[in-house]
Amino acid sequence: xxxxxxxxxxxxxxxxxxSQTHKSTWRMEDNMKMVMMNLTSSNxxxxxxxxxxxxxxxxxxxxxxxxVLPITSVSSRSALFATPTKQLTPRQLxxxxxxxxxxxxxxxxxxxxxYSMDRINTFCKRARGDLPLPEPAAAGHQPSEExxxxxxxxxxxxxxxxxxxxxxxxxxxxxxxVIIEEFxxxxxxxxxxxxxxxxxDSAWQSNVMxxxxxxxxxxxxxxxxxENCASFPKTYDLLRELNIPLAVRxxxxxxxxxxxxVAPHSDGRNFILTSHLGLKVPDxxxxxxxxxxxxxxxxxxxxxxxxxxHSTGNPTDSDRHVLIIDFWHPDLTAAExxxxxxxxxxxxxxxxxxxxxxxxxxxxxxxxxxxxxxxQGLAGLWKVLTGGGD
Numbered sequence: 146x147x148x149x150x151x152x153x154x155x156x157x158x159x160x161x162x163x164s165q166t167h168k169s170t171w172r173m174e175d176n177m178k179m180v181m182m183n184l185t186s187s188n189x190x191x192x193x194x195x196x197x198x199x200x201x202x203x204x205x206x207x208x209x210x211x212x213v214l215p216i217t218s219v220s221s222r223s224a225l226f227a228t229p230t231k232q233l234t235p236r237q238l239x240x241x242x243x244x245x246x247x248x249x250x251x252x253x254x255x256x257x258x259x260y261s262m263d264r265i266n267t268f269c270k271r272a273r274g275d276l277p278l279p280e281p282a283a284a285g286h287q288p289s290e291e292x293x294x295x296x297x298x299x300x301x302x303x304x305x306x307x308x309x310x311x312x313x314x315x316x317x318x319x320x321x322x323v324i325i326e327e328f329x330x331x332x333x334x335x336x337x338x339x340x341x342x343x344x345x346d347s348a349w350q351s352n353v354m355x356x357x358x359x360x361x362x363x364x365x366x367x368x369x370x371x372e373n374c375a376s377f378p379k380t381y382d383l384l385r386e387l388n389i390p391l392a393v394r395x396x397x398x399x400x401x402x403x404x405x406x407v408a409p410h411s412d413g414r415n416f417i418l419t420s421h422l423g424l425k426v427p428d429x430x431x432x433x434x435x436x437x438x439x440x441x442x443x444x445x446x447x448x449x450x451x452x453x454x455h456s457t458g459n460p461t462d463s464d465r466h467v468l469i470i471d472f473w474h475p476d477l478t479a480a481e482x483x484x485x486x487x488x489x490x491x492x493x494x495x496x497x498x499x500x501x502x503x504x505x506x507x508x509x510x511x512x513x514x515x516x517x518x519x520x521q522g523l524a525g526l527w528k529v530l531t532g533g534g535d
Contacts, residue, residue, distance in 0.1 A: 233273065238505035240495050241273050247487050255480035265484040268293050285435030285453045289413025292452075293485075296415050296476045300435035300455075302448040304420060310475035313387040314446055317422065321444035324380045324468060325424050328398065331376055332466075343400045357405020357459070360469075364396040366493055367486075384470075390482065392417045393489040394471035401430070401465040406458035409433075415452040416477060416485060422446055422468040427461035441467060 233241070248269075252262040270276045271290050279288045282298035304314035335342040343359040363374050363381065374381040384396065394417060401407075421432070423441040431440050435453040447467075449455060459465045473482050494500045 235505050236495075236502060237273075238507050239503060240491070241269070242505055242507070243491055243500070244269060244488055247491065248484055251480065251483050251487060255478075255483065258480075260478050260480035262480055262484055264293050264295060265481050265488075268485075269488070283435065283453075287411035287413060287454050288415055288452050289411075291414045293416040293474070293477065293481065296474050298415060298452075299450060300437055300453045301439065302418065302450070304446050304448040311448075313389045314420070314448075317383070317387055317389075318444060318446055320383055321422060323383060324377075324422065325444065327377055327379045328424050328466065328468075342398070353410055354407050355405055357402040358399065358407055359402075360397040360399045362395055362397040364391065366395065367391070367393055367490070380468075389470060390473045392471045392473045393486060394419075395469075396471070397469050398424070399467050399469050401457060401459040403459060403462045403464065407456055409454050409456040411454045412451045415450065416474045416481075417451070417471050418448060418474055419451050420446045420448045420470045420472070422470070424466040424468060425463075426465055426467070427459070427463040429461045430457075430459045430465045432457045441465070 248262065248265065255262065267276070268291070271279070271292060274290070278290055279292045279294070281288060283300070285300065286298055302311075304311040305318050306315075308315060332342055342361050361373065362370055363377065363384075364370065369381070399421075421441060423443040423445055426441040426443050429440075431438055432447065432449070432455065433439075434449045434455040439447060441447050473485075477485070491500075
């Protein structure tokens, strides 16, 4: 299925969306058109190449086993660590050279509007192993090398009460009944002896989230799943109309089965926040973030920073259902969001093999026999996912 492409952003929206009103692109894509008109000829050459490489992008299925922003059962820090630049494989060097080239055009455009990309440049240095890991901001905080400096760190956020930072949250809660009603109707239609609305994710997801957790994805890797969204047209319309600054992870309905729970873990990335809208929450279900434990409320948002260690539990005899929405941290600027979207869009294309190998400009140095294990964050993405450099 073909999707609309922007050379900077992973929000690759389907051209055949659910209604005529949705055929228009979002503000970010309009901004990118303005960016391209202001680029130098040298940067345009890079973007033209990026657009060609992007043209084969296909919309992923709701449960496709693509590992993006992976998490572990302990924390991102324990499993995802950057290596010194000299240890990067040719493929990794190619990735970072492409990142650097792509960010030039973004930085040039946004500097004219008074924005700085300093924090994104620092992010890249740390992610490729040139800077040490950040220090935890509070108890239970487990940041990784994929970290943006200077962002407010809080285990929980009261999104609905903070209209300046989350202008969409109160309206989402006010319309929660629409989502709950549509979800319950679909649940009754699909939950039979032979079928279920929910299906498990990939093996690594099950290892982290546990076999009792499953999801029905409306959006993944920045792409709306047209078939799945067609099953929830009111929910889809509402989410689009609210203009939530959706990040590079996704939107999904999540189920936690009776007697199950998600083990403590952290994804380590402080630049994405997550909101859970309670849909069906039996008494006794809980979520712990950092050192604080709370319960979900039906029709209300529970907003958290998943770079804090977090876990969940459902000790009841009924399923727990929430709608999960991942979005950019409100302290990020428009320029920083554009930079991060480009980096992770490029990462997704490298992981899926859509970008062919080329020799990097920098020559990698030989590694010692004792240094066989590569980093597993952005710096080590190809080694960790494919078992090799090329």
